[in-house]
Amino acid sequence: MITPRRRAVLLAASLLLTGCGGVAATPEHRPATTAAGTPTTPPGSPAPAISVQAAPQRIPGLGTKTRAAVSEDAAQVVVVTGRGRDSPHSTVVLYRRTGAGWQAGETWPAHNALRGWSDHHMGGDLRSPIGVYGLTDAGGLLRDPGTRLSYDRGVGFTSPGTGFEGEPLQGSFDYVIAIDYNREPGTSPLDWTRPLGAERGGGVWLHVDHGGPTHGCVSIAEQHMKELLLALDPALHPVVVMGDHASLAR
Incomplete structure:
Protein backbone atom coordinates (compact mmCIF):
# COMPACT_ATOMS: atom_id res chain seq x y z
CA MET A 1 0.00 0.00 0.00
CA ILE A 2 1.32 3.47 -1.02
CA THR A 3 1.05 5.98 1.77
CA PRO A 4 0.05 9.61 1.05
CA ARG A 5 3.62 10.74 1.79
CA ARG A 6 5.07 8.14 -0.66
CA ARG A 7 2.55 9.22 -3.34
CA ALA A 8 3.66 12.88 -2.97
CA VAL A 9 7.32 11.93 -3.39
CA LEU A 10 6.59 9.94 -6.58
CA LEU A 11 4.53 12.83 -8.03
CA ALA A 12 7.31 15.32 -7.37
CA ALA A 13 9.85 13.04 -9.08
CA SER A 14 7.66 12.66 -12.16
CA LEU A 15 7.26 16.44 -12.52
CA LEU A 16 11.03 16.88 -12.53
CA LEU A 17 11.36 14.38 -15.39
CA THR A 18 8.64 15.72 -17.69
CA GLY A 19 8.16 18.83 -19.86
CA CYS A 20 5.02 20.93 -20.53
CA GLY A 21 3.55 18.22 -22.77
CA GLY A 22 4.22 15.44 -20.27
CA VAL A 23 7.03 13.90 -22.35
CA ALA A 24 10.09 12.82 -20.40
CA ALA A 25 12.81 15.40 -20.89
CA THR A 26 15.75 13.03 -20.61
CA PRO A 27 19.00 13.66 -22.53
CA GLU A 28 18.08 10.87 -24.98
CA HIS A 29 14.91 12.76 -26.00
CA ARG A 30 16.36 16.24 -26.33
CA PRO A 31 17.08 17.29 -29.95
CA ALA A 32 20.77 17.83 -30.68
CA THR A 33 21.58 21.52 -31.06
CA THR A 34 24.39 23.71 -32.27
CA ALA A 35 26.18 26.22 -30.07
CA ALA A 36 23.60 28.75 -31.19
CA GLY A 37 20.80 26.52 -29.92
CA THR A 38 19.42 25.46 -33.33
CA PRO A 39 18.58 21.80 -34.00
CA THR A 40 21.07 19.74 -35.99
CA THR A 41 20.44 16.89 -38.40
CA PRO A 42 21.41 13.45 -37.00
CA PRO A 43 24.26 11.69 -38.87
CA GLY A 44 23.04 9.76 -41.92
CA SER A 45 19.77 11.69 -42.14
CA PRO A 46 18.97 13.60 -45.34
CA ALA A 47 19.56 17.35 -45.16
CA PRO A 48 16.39 19.43 -44.77
CA ALA A 49 15.07 21.00 -47.96
CA ILE A 50 15.78 24.73 -48.29
CA SER A 51 13.19 26.79 -50.13
CA VAL A 52 14.85 29.17 -52.60
CA GLN A 53 12.67 31.64 -54.50
CA ALA A 54 13.89 31.94 -58.09
CA ALA A 55 13.97 35.37 -59.71
CA PRO A 56 11.02 35.74 -62.10
CA GLN A 57 11.76 35.67 -65.82
CA ARG A 58 9.18 38.45 -66.30
CA ILE A 59 8.54 41.47 -64.13
CA PRO A 60 5.39 40.76 -62.12
CA GLY A 61 2.32 42.82 -62.92
CA LEU A 62 3.31 43.78 -66.47
CA GLY A 63 1.12 42.56 -69.34
Missing part, protein backbone atom coordinates in the same frame (compact mmCIF):
# COMPACT_ATOMS: atom_id res chain seq x y z
CA THR A 64 2.15 41.80 -72.91
CA LYS A 65 1.63 45.34 -74.23
CA THR A 66 3.56 46.93 -71.37
CA ARG A 67 6.47 44.46 -71.60
CA ALA A 68 6.74 45.08 -75.34
CA ALA A 69 7.37 48.78 -74.68
CA VAL A 70 10.43 48.00 -72.54
CA SER A 71 13.51 47.93 -74.75
CA GLU A 72 15.61 44.76 -74.86
CA ASP A 73 18.69 46.59 -73.57
CA ALA A 74 16.93 47.92 -70.47
CA ALA A 75 18.48 46.06 -67.53
CA GLN A 76 17.06 48.36 -64.83
CA VAL A 77 13.32 48.99 -64.63
CA VAL A 78 11.66 51.22 -62.06
CA VAL A 79 8.04 50.03 -61.78
CA VAL A 80 5.55 52.56 -60.41
CA THR A 81 2.25 50.80 -59.73
CA GLY A 82 -0.75 52.98 -58.94
CA ARG A 83 -3.37 51.75 -56.50
CA GLY A 84 -6.18 52.70 -58.91
CA ARG A 85 -6.91 54.72 -62.03
CA ASP A 86 -8.03 57.74 -60.00
CA SER A 87 -5.84 57.23 -56.92
CA PRO A 88 -2.83 59.37 -55.94
CA HIS A 89 -1.21 56.46 -54.09
CA SER A 90 1.30 54.04 -55.61
CA THR A 91 4.38 51.92 -54.94
CA VAL A 92 7.84 51.95 -56.49
CA VAL A 93 10.12 48.92 -57.03
CA LEU A 94 13.48 48.86 -58.82
CA TYR A 95 14.07 45.66 -60.82
CA ARG A 96 17.41 44.61 -62.26
CA ARG A 97 17.86 42.00 -64.96
CA THR A 98 20.29 39.24 -63.95
CA GLY A 99 21.31 35.95 -65.50
CA ALA A 100 18.72 34.23 -63.30
CA GLY A 101 15.86 36.64 -64.01
CA TRP A 102 14.54 39.96 -62.72
CA GLN A 103 15.77 40.75 -59.21
CA ALA A 104 13.42 43.02 -57.24
CA GLY A 105 14.51 45.66 -54.77
CA GLU A 106 12.47 46.96 -51.86
CA THR A 107 8.91 48.19 -52.30
CA TRP A 108 8.63 51.89 -51.50
CA PRO A 109 5.40 53.81 -50.88
CA ALA A 110 4.87 56.71 -53.28
CA HIS A 111 2.50 59.45 -54.41
CA ASN A 112 1.47 60.20 -57.97
CA ALA A 113 -0.84 62.88 -59.38
CA LEU A 114 -3.91 64.05 -57.48
CA ARG A 115 -6.41 62.60 -59.97
CA GLY A 116 -4.51 59.42 -60.77
CA TRP A 117 -3.39 58.33 -64.22
CA SER A 118 -3.93 59.07 -67.92
CA ASP A 119 -3.06 57.38 -71.22
CA HIS A 120 -3.07 60.85 -72.84
CA HIS A 121 -1.57 63.24 -70.31
CA MET A 122 -2.33 66.91 -70.86
CA GLY A 123 -0.83 69.86 -69.05
CA GLY A 124 -2.86 70.71 -65.98
CA ASP A 125 -5.01 67.55 -65.96
CA LEU A 126 -3.52 66.55 -62.59
CA ARG A 127 -2.90 63.01 -63.82
CA SER A 128 0.41 61.16 -64.22
CA PRO A 129 1.24 59.81 -67.69
CA ILE A 130 0.98 56.04 -68.19
CA GLY A 131 3.81 54.47 -70.16
CA VAL A 132 7.46 53.47 -70.38
CA TYR A 133 10.01 56.28 -70.32
CA GLY A 134 13.78 56.62 -70.11
CA LEU A 135 15.65 57.82 -67.04
CA THR A 136 18.69 59.72 -68.25
CA ASP A 137 19.08 62.91 -66.24
CA ALA A 138 18.93 64.03 -62.63
CA GLY A 139 19.44 67.12 -60.54
CA GLY A 140 18.42 68.93 -57.42
CA LEU A 141 18.88 71.71 -54.95
CA LEU A 142 21.39 69.60 -53.02
CA ARG A 143 24.78 68.42 -54.22
CA ASP A 144 25.13 65.26 -56.28
CA PRO A 145 25.00 62.28 -53.86
CA GLY A 146 27.16 60.22 -56.24
CA THR A 147 24.81 59.21 -59.03
CA ARG A 148 26.09 58.00 -62.39
CA LEU A 149 23.30 59.90 -64.14
CA SER A 150 24.00 63.38 -65.46
CA TYR A 151 23.32 65.71 -62.50
CA ASP A 152 22.41 69.40 -62.58
CA ARG A 153 22.50 71.30 -59.30
CA GLY A 154 21.01 74.77 -58.92
CA VAL A 155 18.54 77.11 -57.24
CA GLY A 156 16.06 76.38 -60.04
CA PHE A 157 15.09 73.31 -58.03
CA THR A 158 13.65 75.43 -55.19
CA SER A 159 10.09 74.31 -54.41
CA PRO A 160 8.07 76.97 -52.55
CA GLY A 161 4.43 76.93 -51.49
CA THR A 162 2.16 74.17 -50.26
CA GLY A 163 0.65 71.00 -51.71
CA PHE A 164 -2.94 69.93 -52.25
CA GLU A 165 -3.33 68.96 -48.60
CA GLY A 166 -1.65 72.06 -47.21
CA GLU A 167 1.71 70.33 -46.73
CA PRO A 168 4.88 72.41 -47.34
CA LEU A 169 6.66 71.67 -50.61
CA GLN A 170 10.05 72.79 -49.33
CA GLY A 171 12.70 70.16 -50.09
CA SER A 172 10.62 68.31 -52.70
CA PHE A 173 13.19 69.03 -55.39
CA ASP A 174 16.28 68.43 -53.27
CA TYR A 175 16.75 65.39 -55.52
CA VAL A 176 14.94 64.75 -58.79
CA ILE A 177 15.19 62.31 -61.69
CA ALA A 178 13.65 63.50 -64.94
CA ILE A 179 11.16 61.10 -66.51
CA ASP A 180 11.63 61.28 -70.28
CA TYR A 181 8.01 62.17 -71.00
CA ASN A 182 7.74 65.05 -73.51
CA ARG A 183 11.29 66.21 -72.92
CA GLU A 184 14.67 66.09 -74.61
CA PRO A 185 16.85 63.35 -73.04
CA GLY A 186 20.37 64.41 -72.20
CA THR A 187 19.38 67.83 -70.89
CA SER A 188 18.81 69.24 -67.41
CA PRO A 189 15.48 68.36 -65.79
CA LEU A 190 14.89 72.12 -65.87
CA ASP A 191 15.02 72.20 -69.68
CA TRP A 192 11.56 73.12 -70.99
CA THR A 193 11.84 71.70 -74.52
CA ARG A 194 8.51 69.94 -75.25
CA PRO A 195 8.71 67.72 -78.39
CA LEU A 196 4.98 66.86 -78.18
CA GLY A 197 3.98 70.48 -77.66
CA ALA A 198 3.43 72.52 -74.50
CA GLU A 199 -0.21 71.43 -74.25
CA ARG A 200 0.91 67.85 -73.49
CA GLY A 201 2.57 68.94 -70.27
CA GLY A 202 6.06 68.06 -69.09
CA GLY A 203 8.42 68.44 -66.18
CA VAL A 204 7.37 65.01 -64.91
CA TRP A 205 9.92 63.89 -62.36
CA LEU A 206 10.67 61.38 -59.65
CA HIS A 207 11.30 63.58 -56.63
CA VAL A 208 11.26 63.76 -52.83
CA ASP A 209 7.86 63.08 -51.29
CA HIS A 210 6.17 66.00 -49.52
CA GLY A 211 3.38 63.95 -47.97
CA GLY A 212 0.64 64.44 -50.52
CA PRO A 213 -0.44 64.07 -54.19
CA THR A 214 1.56 65.66 -57.00
CA HIS A 215 0.65 67.53 -60.18
CA GLY A 216 1.94 64.70 -62.35
CA CYS A 217 5.21 63.51 -60.83
CA VAL A 218 5.99 60.46 -58.70
CA SER A 219 7.39 61.13 -55.23
CA ILE A 220 9.17 58.87 -52.76
CA ALA A 221 10.95 59.44 -49.44
CA GLU A 222 14.24 61.35 -49.55
CA GLN A 223 16.26 58.33 -48.42
CA HIS A 224 14.73 56.25 -51.20
CA MET A 225 15.47 58.97 -53.76
CA LYS A 226 19.13 58.88 -52.72
CA GLU A 227 19.18 55.08 -52.97
CA LEU A 228 17.63 55.24 -56.43
CA LEU A 229 20.08 57.89 -57.60
CA LEU A 230 22.99 55.74 -56.44
CA ALA A 231 21.57 52.56 -58.00
CA LEU A 232 20.69 53.77 -61.50
CA ASP A 233 23.38 53.18 -64.10
CA PRO A 234 23.20 54.67 -67.63
CA ALA A 235 25.10 51.62 -68.91
CA LEU A 236 22.07 49.51 -67.94
CA HIS A 237 19.65 51.77 -69.86
CA PRO A 238 17.22 52.38 -66.99
CA VAL A 239 13.56 53.07 -67.70
CA VAL A 240 10.48 53.74 -65.61
CA VAL A 241 7.26 51.79 -66.21
CA MET A 242 4.39 53.70 -64.64
CA GLY A 243 0.62 53.53 -64.40
CA ASP A 244 -2.23 52.12 -62.37
CA HIS A 245 -2.06 48.37 -61.80
CA ALA A 246 -4.82 47.58 -64.32
CA SER A 247 -3.14 49.60 -67.07
CA LEU A 248 0.25 47.98 -66.46
CA ALA A 249 -1.34 44.55 -66.73
CA ARG A 250 -2.48 45.17 -70.32
